[in-house]
Amino acid sequence: MAQQSAEQMGINFIPGVEITCERGIEPDNDELIRQNRERASRSWHLLAYFPGLKHNSEAAELFAKWLEPLQNNRIPRMKKMIAKLAELGMPVDYDEVAKKAGGSIGRPHLAQAMVERGYVETKSEAFERWIGDGLPAHVAQPKPTISEAVNMVKKSGGITSLAHPLYYGIPPDKLAEYCRNVGIDSIEAFHRSHDDEYRFQLWQACKGHNLEVSCGSDFHGQSYGHNPGKMAVPMNDLCI
Numbered sequence: 001m002a003q004q005s006a007e008q009m010g011i012n013f014i015p016g017v018e019i020t021c022e023r024g025i026e027p028d029n030d031e032l033i034r035q036n037r038e039r040a041s042r043s044w045h046l047l048a049y050f051p052g053l054k055h056n057s058e059a060a061e062l063f064a065k066w067l068e069p070l071q072n073n074r075i076p077r078m079k080k081m082i083a084k085l086a087e088l089g090m091p092v093d094y095d096e097v098a099k100k101a102g103g104s105i106g107r108p109h110l111a112q113a114m115v116e117r118g119y120v121e122t123k124s125e126a127f128e129r130w131i132g133d134g135l136p137a138h139v140a141q142p143k144p145t146i147s148e149a150v151n152m153v154k155k156s157g158g159i160t161s162l163a164h165p166l167y168y169g170i171p172p173d174k175l176a177e178y179c180r181n182v183g184i185d186s187i188e189a190f191h192r193s194h195d196d197e198y199r200f201q202l203w204q205a206c207k208g209h210n211l212e213v214s215c216g217s218d219f220h221g222q223s224y225g226h227n228p229g230k231m232a233v234p235m236n237d238l239c240i
């Protein structure tokens, strides 16, 4: 569907997926302070892009098969989180959340439902108090390690980029070195949450470790107040 829409609009379509993985390295306290963040995310997100991937090809099937159990867990996990919220006195209907998701259901959709029901003021508050990693209404999901995911993507003919590193609390140079060692192709330096200084530091770190940079609007729905395709990036430095 996305491919068809892109073609109609004259947009170059590249199939891709964001994979939630285990942390690659433990966060660095000084970096968290430097970035003014209270804590680092417990999972790292790996972007996998498949330029030129043919539907029904052997590579596509191999990857889809590996991804399936990770995706299929989304619905039971969401139902468990909804049950926990109900126990905590915050009932939400599964259908209500599913409607917001449209496709791949996840915590941002649940957070939105919680805002609408008046349990929290903002989606961030939902994450910070209830559904964030390790909090009372959170249910952990099975996660591959970064290197397992990287290997699988490569085997299927894809390329990888580490998504929004701001959330991980790792100094840019150390992060680039890790990515290089584990076989990640690029870092999403140009992400909307990164200020100019941080983007520049990541970009330089990537150059220093022979990595590419990628750009993402991280579009997960209109409610985040931003639009897809609005991130500026120097074309010469893109890996695709």
Ligand SMILES: [Zn+2]
Pocket (backbone or CB within 6 Å): 018, 045, 163, 164
């Ligand atoms: Zn992400």
